[in-house]
Amino acid sequence: MSESSSSLNTGAKTAANFPAPGYQQQDAVFGRAFDVLRKAIVAQSFPAVSTAVTYRGKLIALRALGHFTYEADSPEVTTASIFDLASVSKVVATTSMAMILYERGLLDLETPVVAIVPEFAATESGENDPRRREVTVHMLLSHSSGLPAYEKLFLRARTRSELLAAAFATPLTADPGAKAEYSDIGFIILGIALERIADETLDRFCQREIFGPLGMARTEFNPPPAWRSSIPPTVDDRSFRKRIIQGEVQDENASMLGGVAGHAGLFATAEDVAIFAHAMLSVGQLVLRPETLGLFTRRETSPAGSSRALGWDTPSSPSQSGKYFSANSFGHLGYTGTSLWIDPERQLSVTLLTNRTWPDCSNQAIKEVRPRFHDAIVETLEALDH
Numbered sequence: 001m002s003e004s005s006s007s008l009n010t011g012a013k014t015a016a017n018f019p020a021p022g023y024q025q026q027d028a029v030f031g032r033a034f035d036v037l038r039k040a041i042v043a044q045s046f047p048a049v050s051t052a053v054t055y056r057g058k059l060i061a062l063r064a065l066g067h068f069t070y071e072a073d074s075p076e077v078t079t080a081s082i083f084d085l086a087s088v089s090k091v092v093a094t095t096s097m098a099m100i101l102y103e104r105g106l107l108d109l110e111t112p113v114v115a116i117v118p119e120f121a122a123t124e125s126g127e128n129d130p131r132r133r134e135v136t137v138h139m140l141l142s143h144s145s146g147l148p149a150y151e152k153l154f155l156r157a158r159t160r161s162e163l164l165a166a167a168f169a170t171p172l173t174a175d176p177g178a179k180a181e182y183s184d185i186g187f188i189i190l191g192i193a194l195e196r197i198a199d200e201t202l203d204r205f206c207q208r209e210i211f212g213p214l215g216m217a218r219t220e221f222n223p224p225p226a227w228r229s230s231i232p233p234t235v236d237d238r239s240f241r242k243r244i245i246q247g248e249v250q251d252e253n254a255s256m257l258g259g260v261a262g263h264a265g266l267f268a269t270a271e272d273v274a275i276f277a278h279a280m281l282s283v284g285q286l287v288l289r290p291e292t293l294g295l296f297t298r299r300e301t302s303p304a305g306s307s308r309a310l311g312w313d314t315p316s317s318p319s320q321s322g323k324y325f326s327a328n329s330f331g332h333l334g335y336t337g338t339s340l341w342i343d344p345e346r347q348l349s350v351t352l353l354t355n356r357t358w359p360d361c362s363n364q365a366i367k368e369v370r371p372r373f374h375d376a377i378v379e380t381l382e383a384l385d386h
Contacts, residue, residue: 017215019278022058029384030061033376036369041066045365046337046354048077048232052274053377054281054349061377062271068232069358075229082218082231082267083353084250086334089266090187092219092276093206095296095311097194098141100209103292106197109138109310113145116193117168124169134176140183140190141310142300146172147183154240154252163256164192180306184253184263191262203260214275219268222259223247231267234336236359250336250357264335270351277342277349297330320367321350322374324382337366341374348381350374 027034030053037049047070053061064081067074085092101107113135114121123129131146139145151170157163167188174181191202198205203221211219223231228247235245240252249255251264259265280293296310307316312330315321321331321341325348331341337356342349352373356366 017213017279018275019054019057019059021062022060023062026061026063030063030377030380033061033373033380034063034065036373036376037063037065040365040369043365044070045363045369046356047074047358048081048083049352049354050077050079050081050083050270051353051373052079052270052351054274054278055381056347057278057282059271059274059278062274064270068355077232079271080218080230080269082223082227082269083338083355084231084234084334084336085266085268085273085338085353086251086264086336087184088273088332088334088338088340089264090262091311091332091340092268092273093202093210093221093266094187094191094194094262095141096210097198097202097205098137098190098311099288099292099296101194101197102296103288107137107194109141110136112136113140113189113193116196117189119165119168120189122169123171124166125171129172131172131176135172136176137190137193138310139176140186140193141296142180142306142308143182143186144177144180144300144303144306144308145183145186146174146176146178147181147186147189148173149181150184152252153185154256157256160257163253164188167253177303179303180300180308182308184251187263188253188257188261194262201260202262203265210276211272214279216268216272216275219266219272219276221265221267222249223267227267232355232358234355234357235361268353270353273340273351273353274349277340277351280342281344281347281349297328299327318371320370320374322371322378324375324378333370335361339370346378346381348378350377 048066050064064077064079135145153163153166170185231247233246234250249259249265254261254264297312299314315325325343326345329343333339337354339352
């Protein structure tokens with residue numbers, strides 16, 4: 001396949017890129033689902049929410065509720081509000097970049113990470129752990145590299161280069177391929193590996209190959225200052241940055257990396273994420289071969305018990321996608337209270353963006369709200385279909 005044809009879109013910005021609007025009666029149709037979100041706002045599960053639902057090629061819901069914060073005079077959220085996607089960046093940006101490079105023959109999934117990132121060979125103590133040479137790009141994507149879930153690298157790094165050095169040297173906590181452990185560290189390293197293969201930064205590659213062609217006009221790493229008034233704040237950071245975080249990435253490691261990282265940093269509206277989801281579901285217009293998408297979204301058979309695909313997650317039991325999404329579904333969650341779930345069997349996608357981390361990260365009620373909302377959406381659609 002030629003280079004020009006193996007991006008996420010033909011490059012021609014046409015109406016076919018966008019799911020056809022079909023949400024004129026959404027309040028009547030999805031009243032019960034929207035009530036789940038209204039009650040969550042009242043219960044202070046999150047102050048702001050924006051959601052978009054695509055179904056059989058149509059955008060059947062696009063709704064925003066709440067205010068930027070819990071204060072009475074806080075701005076109202078609109079469907080134009082832009083949210084910090086947090087780890088949903090891992091699929092919309094990083095994994096998509098990996099899929100494109102894979103399809104172009106530039107990325108071999110079984111390549112050892114040290115072949116692309118030689119700095120990965122040694123631990124922070126300088127010792128040579130021979131297991132590190134067994135870690136492949138495939139393992140980074142499937143979260144089976146043996147790297148730990150998370151490290152507060154920002155506490156011991158003063159610059160981007162120091163944080164990257166700390167990430168590269170993070171000791172393994174398990175043998176490569178032995179167990180699945182979701183790892184931000186792995187995706188930081190993956191992002192750098194993909195940049196080196198493409199000889200281009202993650203944000204520039206994604207803008208040219210994904211966001212631009214798909215018409216995702218309100219999707220960006222490091223959103224410009226003019227967007228700030230459209231972005232709900234995510235946290236009142238009193239410990240590290242000593243300021244309210246609004247219009248800049250909430251994740252401290254991504255912040256230290258300059259706002260562009262493989263694990264976090266992307267901002268978008270719910271509608272833009274829905275456009276991306278529509279592309280994932282539209283095999284006819286998605287120039288990525290169906291085989292490529294199938295490879296990356298199919299649940300891994302090892303390590304045993306993993307729910308992970310390549311970059312993507314799949315429904316486990318119980319799942320944040322609720323109880324109705326099919327086994328072939330794929331999606332991802334974000335720490336700030338964001339999520340995207342896609343069910344190819346139903347031709348359904350649900351984007352749910354919140355700032356549940358406001359004013360701090362202690363509230364976990366989103367974990368109860370998400371599945372209830374997804375279930376209400378699917379139950380409504382099934383009732384309509386019958």
